[in-house]
Amino acid sequence: MKMYETIIKGFNQSLSKEELTQIETWKSESDANLKTLNELTALHKASKDLKGYEPFDKEAAWTKIADKTNLTDDAKQFRLPNWLKGLAAIFVLVIASFFLLKGQMEEHKTYKTYSTANVFQSIQLIDGTEVILDKTSELKVIDSRYVNLKGRAKFHVTTTSDKENFTVKFNGGKVTVLGTQFTILATDDLLEVSVTEGHVRLDYEGRSMDLYTNDIVRLSDTQLAVTKDNYANTDSWTSNELIFKDEPITKVLSDISKHFKQKVILDKSIKNIDGCILTTKFENPSLDSVLKEIKTIFNAEIIKKDNEYVVVSIKC
Amino acid sequence: MLDKTTYKNLFNLYYQALCQYAYSITNDRMESEDMVQDVFVYLWTKRDAIEISSNPKSYLLTSVRNKIYENNRKKTLIIVSNEDDNRLNNVAENNLEVNFDEYLLVDKLYTSIRQLPKRCSAIFALSKIEGKSNKDIADHLGLSIKTVENQMTKAYKLLRESLKDLI
Numbered sequence: 001m002k003m004y005e006t007i008i009k010g011f012n013q014s015l016s017k018e019e020l021t022q023i024e025t026w027k028s029e030s031d032a033n034l035k036t037l038n039e040l041t042a043l044h045k046a047s048k049d050l051k052g053y054e055p056f057d058k059e060a061a062w063t064k065i066a067d068k069t070n071l072t073d074d075a076k077q078f079r080l081p082n083w084l085k086g087l088a089a090i091f092v093l094v095i096a097s098f099f100l101l102k103g104q105m106e107e108h109k110t111y112k113t114y115s116t117a118n119v120f121q122s123i124q125l126i127d128g129t130e131v132i133l134d135k136t137s138e139l140k141v142i143d144s145r146y147v148n149l150k151g152r153a154k155f156h157v158t159t160t161s162d163k164e165n166f167t168v169k170f171n172g173g174k175v176t177v178l179g180t181q182f183t184i185l186a187t188d189d190l191l192e193v194s195v196t197e198g199h200v201r202l203d204y205e206g207r208s209m210d211l212y213t214n215d216i217v218r219l220s221d222t223q224l225a226v227t228k229d230n231y232a233n234t235d236s237w238t239s240n241e242l243i244f245k246d247e248p249i250t251k252v253l254s255d256i257s258k259h260f261k262q263k264v265i266l267d268k269s270i271k272n273i274d275g276c277i278l279t280t281k282f283e284n285p286s287l288d289s290v291l292k293e294i295k296t297i298f299n300a301e302i303i304k305k306d307n308e309y310v311v312v313s314i315k316c
Numbered sequence: 317m318l319d320k321t322t323y324k325n326l327f328n329l330y331y332q333a334l335c336q337y338a339y340s341i342t343n344d345r346m347e348s349e350d351m352v353q354d355v356f357v358y359l360w361t362k363r364d365a366i367e368i369s370s371n372p373k374s375y376l377l378t379s380v381r382n383k384i385y386e387n388n389r390k391k392t393l394i395i396v397s398n399e400d401d402n403r404l405n406n407v408a409e410n411n412l413e414v415n416f417d418e419y420l421l422v423d424k425l426y427t428s429i430r431q432l433p434k435r436c437s438a439i440f441a442l443s444k445i446e447g448k449s450n451k452d453i454a455d456h457l458g459l460s461i462k463t464v465e466n467q468m469t470k471a472y473k474l475l476r477e478s479l480k481d482l483i
Contacts, residue, residue: 043425043476043483
């Protein structure tokens, strides 16, 4: 073990003459010692390439390949009897509830996963970057400058001395920055990146764009639309207030969708909404209370269809 | 003929390193992933006709390399293509497989760090992935420098064991 220590010490700093002689002597004592030294040196050489190493998303890649080749995992093909499915579902629910309620950092060896249930969490990464993670969201820290996000988070990224990029990866894309403040909302149905300060690069499904202070980019159908939209509800999820001042109903529904991470849309058949303007303030709102208010104010009918709330009739 | 288990094993073993290799040539992560995925999809769809059991690594590497050539030819920016082709040719001269083995080793090393005991793993990652000094790690984790050094020695010893087939 002592010789290991000396060799490894030599990888980081100069060794004394005496230590170098010790290694030379030890090395010449046997082929096994020489082999050990060579292997440790190879390991050290490879470890130097780890700095800034950014792994590719193997899991996502396999999903794509499996889709294209009609290959599915054995686990998916294996069919459980119904009673066992029920039992398994209960077991999974119990375990999932435990971790959701726990709502805390979960360690995965060197990287960490933060997941939240009913409260949002303030996180400081090792490089000083501050993250506010919204409710029912998940942040997986791969290393100090590379994270995966599901849900919503606001980032205040520090600039490192070597100007290393900070990358936030999410379903279908990523955002790369040096130092700046921005918010990402990335769920299965919604995507929005808003820049509070600085400059970020968004890559999304083969498209790439630069965003600057006050830029907001939203995914609408399959199009990414950029606006300079300095409105009150950008950070409504942190203040838990939704404020509308003479806002058209389309904008109101869009803000409600983002605030609750739940899509609320107008039915495509509704055409004449010019007079549907809202001025109000919701404090600590629930989705139900907001929808109830919309129903009352606009005499609207709202139904739940699949995973969306759809306004099917409205009077302005 | 290639079966599903072998196919998945090949993917697990080589996907990451093939992407890193392609990325070193194209400098485009998305394009690199697409090319490597295409190679794997092609391998499965043509598994009846392709015999790769003798040297799957060589087959995959050559396929990715050909894919890069093919993509470069399709690009309208001739200058970029030529630059990439030059990079490819330089790699060929310096022995393609030796270079690729380095990507394999780095990938396996990255994965193996996560198999180390918790504290050992964290210290090695802070040192090698984040480039922190032993003193910074000691300060950050509230440990003595000696403890950090001991954990680094332990990490090297364990990693040498787990990677002995590659180093």
